[in-house]
Amino acid sequence: MAEAYDVQQIERKWQARWREEGTYQVEADDPRPPFYSLCMYPYPSGAAHQGHVRNYTFGDLIVRHRTMHGHAVLSPMGFDSFGLPAENAAIKTGVHPRPFTDARIAELKESIERLGAVYDWRREVRSHDPEYIRWTQWIFLRLLEAGLAYRKQAPVNWCPGCQTVLANEQVLPDGTCERSGDVVVKRDLEQWFFKITAYADQLLDDLDTLDWPERVKVMQRNWIGRSEGAEFDLDVVGHDGTTIRVFTTRPDTSFGMTYVVLAPEHPLVPEITTDDQRAAVEAFVAKVSTESEVERQSTEGPVEKRGVFTGTYAVNPFDDEQVPIYLADYVLMGYGTGAIMAVPGEDQRDWDFAKAYDLPIIRTVQPPEGWEGEAYTGDGPAINSRWLDGLDKEAAIAKAVGFLEERGIGRQTVNYRLRDWLLSRQRFWGCPIPVVYCPEHGAVPVPDDQLPVLAPDDVEFRPTGESPLRSHEGFLRTTCPTCGAPATRETDTMDTFVDSSWYFLRFADPWSTMAPFDRDVVAHWLPVDQYIGGIEHAILHLMYARFFTKALADLGVAPKELREPFARLFTQGMIRMGGSKMSKSKGNLVAPAKYFDTVGADALRLFHLFVGPPADDVDWSEQTDEVIEGCGRFLGRVWRLATGEVGPVEGAKPPVGDLERDTHRLIAKVTEGYDRWSYNTAVAACMEFTNLLYKHAQAGAPVDGGVDALLLLMAPMAPHVTAELWERRHPGQHVHAQAWPTFDPALATALTETMVVQVNGKVRDRIDVDAGVDEAEMERLALASPKVQAALDGATPRKVVARPPRLVNLVR
């Protein structure tokens, strides 16, 4: 009697073996072709949740699969260990964020190991390690030198809940904080920015070179928001020498300009406002400035309240007509020039405003026949536009731009929705910004040899709205690196997205002490061949990491030719429960440990692979436990088959078909399933094949070849049980060190096929035929069938459609 399948014992045994033998440690000089597989490094919030399990199941499967294909696979893991939750816990409990975070990392690591996922742990990176902080700060200083980091006073997003400023990307469309849900307010603060806009065009264009999900690329394109147009100056009537510069994407409609609108914050507002309008204008500006982003962006409320006349006029350079200058809250100072020419005929917002303020509307593009809408934004011949009349949109734009350039009052230009990345955070648990403020020399970079700048441990955590660093004299007081005079340190820390913008580079060479990483080693492993993570990072992390990679390549820190960090991206679906995302904050977590302790990691992994397409969301339902148990049952069947427990059963008949051919067909099917991320069908094929092997074994037929193939194909999916069974069947061998099985295409195709015979598209008979059957033979066989004769009812088919070898359709 074979030994029972002791899941716990076997999984522990192999996890220890992989750890002790360092099976998945690789070096850059490995002769095998390199493959870099990476899962987004996690924020350590405690034991792994199902989202992690799903992510690392896919990642680990790829590591093992590529290894069996003969690659040297770089499989690193680390922790995005700076961030708010640890600091909030510190405020609540008084425990320093470091021990708190280290404890969470230990928990997470333990559950990752229990999943059986293998990594080269020597390369582990933690954002809060002093060495990692050193190089994050070093990179900041290089960006600062290059003019890609700068400081400016700016109206910023302040989250009262998190007590910090946020990046634009961290403010949700409804104006609330993506983390705390509090309404974000505007504050004027001096802050550090990264000049990501300098890379706007490259970030946009290089998307075309990436093998990424189309929807992620679309989201990034929209976020960058490139729009081509023109800028030009309008003279202000009664203010000699004062001009207003406007941005438009439709210079071809300039003859339809019936007013001009400035953003309420526009610097020219005080100068051009007339005395009799001053009170109204000031009241309006005051109202807008106190409004939250939500209120201002709301399209609710009467349009009449959304603007005010300045009392002054501007001159349209196209026809020298004077048009009134308004302020309106829908024009934003942060985009374009903060001023627009309003063309109500071709812009719906302008149309609505014009109606509300009784301003004229002139159509300058002929709408199509039967047009009943208001503003017409489509293409058509220009009208009411003098020398542009009759031209289509493209030609009219070119001619209008030419006019502006000739007169020297404007030019063709491009605008982006993308803003520079605000990286200052008024928090403690983050990477300190390595800058000193000297009364004499201003903001002075901390010299490289004084890095890392580390936060002190003896700080008090209080929800003051300022980093605890601010009130720590020992940290705050320093001397100017330039002149030695007393100076103060920058007390803000960096957005944690800075840490995650280069960790994948550090993984290639985490031992580097002279630089964040060695360029040649990075060139060997990067770009990441397969990156896997959640769709929630479609914009923020992925955009920032791309920016860092490009900037570091241009600075000569990273290899020059490394233009993109992640060649292929896969975004897995979310785990949902009761309609909402499964998450710690929603309190609906189903801990993986429960399954590790019972059915085992292999069964849970198999479930995640089998439940549906990897990109789709998973609904965690009442039935899920039963499905997971079903996966465990299947592994039990494989176990019994592979240990020879399944023997002849009285009266069992062997299944039809040749097992060798079926095995080759399985290899073909599963291999293809891996290649196109169709793990659910690959698992299904393995289950089906196992059922088939059972029938052979019960009929007393040999199944060893089939079982071995099955174990190899399942090795990346269920690594523990396949490793154990392989070792028992082939003493001294390791299943994951075997080559991926190959199939003979000649054997993978069936000898005979079932030919379907249709009459008028309805199946009337099925006939087993030789796989090489030709059309004439198919027709002959079809006509010979009594069932087909009955269906034809004596008629002669007027048409025969034959698709060898599987289908023939007789049309009567």
Next chain:
RNA sequence: GCCCGGGUGGCGGAAUCGGCCAGACGCGGAGGGCUUAAACCCCUCUGGUCCUCGUGACCAUGUGGGUUCGAAUCCCACCCCGGGCACCA
């Protein structure tokens, strides 16, 4: 409002190119075997309706049209669900 996905049995899902009576595989359900009994395990059945109960007929992939010898798959219109963007001039 705009841009992407998606709608298939009681449930998760399958069906690479328009072609093997659509529903693989699994869960759930029904029946049987093993067992003193139960669990485990093994086997069979399981979209709907109808009947003469069969190697039977008809219906069926959100709805309505269309193309085709043939449509879950392609085209048009509509409905519903999910996601992204949304005063960006």
